[in-house]
Amino acid sequence: MTYLALKYLHILAAVFLFGFGMGSYLYLIAATRSRTPQVIAHVARMVVFFDTWITTPAGFLQLGTGIALVSLMGLPVSSGWVLGSLVLFFAIGALWLPVLWLQGRMLRLAEGAVTEGRALGPEFQRAYALCVLDGRSGLFRDVRHRPDDGHQALSTSIAGLLRLALATASLAQSGALD
Numbered sequence: 471m472t473y474l475a476l477k478y479l480h481i482l483a484a485v486f487l488f489g490f491g492m493g494s495y496l497y498l499i500a501a502t503r504s505r506t507p508q509v510i511a512h513v514a515r516m517v518v519f520f521d522t523w524i525t526t527p528a529g530f531l532q533l534g535t536g537i538a539l540v541s542l543m544g545l546p547v548s549s550g551w552v553l554g555s556l557v558l559f560f561a562i563g564a565l566w567l568p569v570l571w572l573q574g575r576m577l578r579l580a581e582g583a584v585t586e587g588r589a590l591g592p593e594f595q596r597a598y599a600l601c602v603l604d605g606r607s608g609l610f611r612d613v614r615h616r617p618d619d620g621h622q623a624l625s626t627s628i629a630g631l632l633r634l635a636l637a638t639a640s641l642a643q644s645g646a647l648d
Contacts, residue, residue, distance in 0.1 A: 473542055480535035486528035491566070494521050498573065502598055507590055511580035518573050526570070529563060572601040 494517040501513035
């Protein structure tokens with residue numbers, strides 16, 4: 471029963487990580503495309519809240535349940551697929567944490583523009599470009615992003631995830647992760 475409960479929580483955490491991560495990424499892109507500080511501030515406020523209070527705890531739950539499952543199964547952390555999973559988890563996490571900070575910065579800049587009744591300046595655009603670039607790095611994507619290509623962002627996000635999944639499956643099938 472412990473194994474199944476841990477596995478359920480592990481899968482649930484993966485769903486929350488992917489769902490909220492991808493959702494907040496795409497909602498922020500869509501809001502930024504509007505170029506309306508009020509819309510961007512509103513969406514950024516929700517994105518920062520959900521990424522801080524749902525996505526981040528889901529990441530810790532994913533790691534904790536994964537380690538517990540590996541321990542329960544008696545697998546060494548040094549086994550290929552476990553080590554590979556941990557490397558990917560921490561690499562993507564290291565790319566995602568700056569995105570959380572950049573989202574907060576974008577929120578503060580958008581709120582400042584709303585309060586002062588002005589358009590978003592180049593400082594916001596720099597933070598946005600870094601946020602999108604870093605988010606894309608986390609999915610191993612290499613397409614340059616402009617605020618007006620939200621559909622392209624979605625297709626390259628999906629393509630990046632598929633490439634990552636296929637590469638991982640290929641390595642697992644070849645025995646490289648054993």
